[in-house]
Amino acid sequence: MIPETPDLLATLPQALSPWAMFVNAHVVVQAVMVGLALASVITWTVWLAKTVEVRRARASAARLSAALADARTLAEAVRRADDGSVEAALVAAAATEARLSAGAGEGLKDRVASRLARIEAGAGRCLGRGTGILASIGSTAPFVGLFGTVWGIMNSFVGIAQSHTTNLAVVAPGIAEALLATAMGLIAAIPAVVIYNLFARSIAAYRAQLADASAEVLRIVSRDLDRRVLPLREAAE
Numbered sequence: 001m002i003p004e005t006p007d008l009l010a011t012l013p014q015a016l017s018p019w020a021m022f023v024n025a026h027v028v029v030q031a032v033m034v035g036l037a038l039a040s041v042i043t044w045t046v047w048l049a050k051t052v053e054v055r056r057a058r059a060s061a062a063r064l065s066a067a068l069a070d071a072r073t074l075a076e077a078v079r080r081a082d083d084g085s086v087e088a089a090l091v092a093a094a095a096t097e098a099r100l101s102a103g104a105g106e107g108l109k110d111r112v113a114s115r116l117a118r119i120e121a122g123a124g125r126c127l128g129r130g131t132g133i134l135a136s137i138g139s140t141a142p143f144v145g146l147f148g149t150v151w152g153i154m155n156s157f158v159g160i161a162q163s164h165t166t167n168l169a170v171v172a173p174g175i176a177e178a179l180l181a182t183a184m185g186l187i188a189a190i191p192a193v194v195i196y197n198l199f200a201r202s203i204a205a206y207r208a209q210l211a212d213a214s215a216e217v218l219r220i221v222s223r224d225l226d227r228r229v230l231p232l233r234e235a236a237e
Contacts, residue, residue: 021173021176021177021180022177022180024173024177025152025177025178025180025181026151026152026155026177028148028151029148029151029152029155029177029178029181032144032145032147032148032151032181032184033148033180033181033184035144036141036144036145036148036181036184036185036187036188037184037188039137039141039188039192040184040187040188040191042133042137043134043137043188043191043192043195044191046130046131046133046134046195047191047195049130050130050131050199053127054127054199054202054203054206057086057123057127057206058202058205058206058209060085060086060087061087061206061209061210061213062209063087064081064085064087064088064090064091064213065209065212065213065216067080067081068080068081068091068213068216068217068220069216071220072220072223073220073223073224074091074094074095074098074217074220074221074224075095077091077094077217077220078091078092078095086119086123086126086210087210087213089119090116090119090120090210090213090214090217091217093112093115093116093119094112094115094116094217094218094220094221096115097111097112097115098112098221098224108221108225109218109221109222109225112217112218112221113214113218116214116217116218117214119210119214120207120210120211120214123206123207123210124203124206124207124210127203127206128199128203131196131199131200131203134192134193134195134196134199135192135193135196137188137189137192138189138190138192138193138196139189140189141185141186141188141189141192142182142185142186142189143185144185145181145182145183145184145185145186145188145189146181146182146185147181148178148181148182148184148185149178149179149181149182150178151178151181152174152175152177152178152179152181153174153175153178155174155178156174156175156178159174
């Protein structure tokens with residue numbers, strides 16, 4: 001083994017902070033780290049935006065359910081739910097179908113249920129838009145970080161061969177820089193997976209709230225049919 005010379009030791013990194021390791025890393029490893037940092041920023045941006053959106057949607061659905069809880073007729077439900085929200089569209093759709101089915105009440109509940117189901121599905125898709133990127137980040141970030149680690153360690157071995165030494169002081173900085181890429185991959189992936197699962201549960205709860213509101217609308221329609229109130233021209237107008 002060839003002893004280390006002062007010139008060789010002078011070229012070794014003097015600091016092993018995350019920033020110093022990033023600066024001294026190979027350009028490919030640096031590109032991997034930058035990409036993972038951007039992925040982490042995207043994750044937290046989606047979290048912030050979707051958290052606000054989901055909370056507003058669930059609060060709106062809860063208000064509609066409360067408004068419909070004691071509505072006696074569809075016309076009354078239309079007046080209470082006239083706020084332009086997705087949830088109010090459920091009541092509006094029922095009123096529209098009642099108007100279009102004037103004089104043909106047979107099968108009205110099935111037609112209303114079909115309209116409500118499509119609104120529920122559309123609202124669920126709209127609320128879930130943008131969360132797919134979290135799943136992609138969560139599944140690919142560890143492998144991207146691993147690629148950076150493999151590339152960095154490969155370059156470390158090349159450096160060992162060129163310096164003709166196996167001293168740990170020579171090997172350690174390159175390996176540390178390479179492992180930083182894996183660490184950043186995990187930092188990007190773990191929050192993305194956790195946040196995606198949280199949103200999946202929140203969106204499922206929101207769709208359950210919409211289903212409850214749809215069931216309430218159908219009950220109101222059924223009561224009006226029993227009273228011979230429908231077709232409800234008044235509710236649609």
